[in-house]
Amino acid sequence: MTLEASPTPGVDGRPSVHIADIEASINFWRKRDPVDQHLALRPELAALAEVYALMVYHHQTDADEANMPAAARAAWMAWFDTQPDTPCIAICSTSQGDEVCKGCGRYFNEVQRWTEMTPAEKRVTWRRITLEGDSWRFNRYAERAIE
Structure with a gap:
């Protein structure tokens, strides 16, 4: 193998x-x-x-x-x-024109293709956004209010 x-x-x-x-x-x-x-x-x-x-x-x-x-x-x-199926937290800034969603950290094309992506492609995205850790899904509401 x-x-x-x-x-x-x-x-x-x-x-x-x-x-x-x-x-x-x-x-x-x-x-x-x-x-x-x-x-x-x-x-x-x-x-x-x-x-x-x-x-x-x-x-x-x-x-x-x-x-x-x-x-x-x-x-x-x-x-x-x-x-979890998706990193989405229902705060999608890509719908407002951002290339990277402030809510979940996915790129616009990842948000658009999510349902078509293979499990491995989804895990690649999950790994990237987790390592970056800068989207709102990784902070608290109080921290978001400061921004």
């Missing part, structure tokens, strides 16, 4: 899954029953662990979503389905 890294995740048309999301999905499955009655890893954990191990071995931070083994992608999607 080969995992391809995307040089610019989600931008070059090849959505990728960041290693932090693989870790989060592994932890999601670990909180459930991590082993079966024979003390073997659950299939979901084994599939994700293989992807994670290969990423670490090859010093990759992103795995090409299309090249993930089916079992690993299914396990990752089960975790993804537990995550």
Whole structure:
């Protein structure tokens, strides 16, 4: 199995899954029953662990979503389905002409394409806005009132 890294995740048309999301999905499955009655890893954990191990071995931070083994992608999607669907906080400044929404931090094209985006593309956006942490979704109302 080969995992391809995307040089610019989600931008070059090849959505990728960041290693932090693989870790989060592994932890999601670990909180459930991590082993079966024979003390073997659950299939979901084994599939994700293989992807994670290969990423670490090859010093990759992103795995090409299309090249993930089916079992690993299914396990990752089960975790993804537990995550918030959208970063929107219903204060959309892109409708007022801003290129980047002050409310959620998404670019205009991300807001427009959100329903068409793949899960990996959505996670790339979530990761970027979380790392930047400067949109209103990451502060308190009192802090917004000062601006």
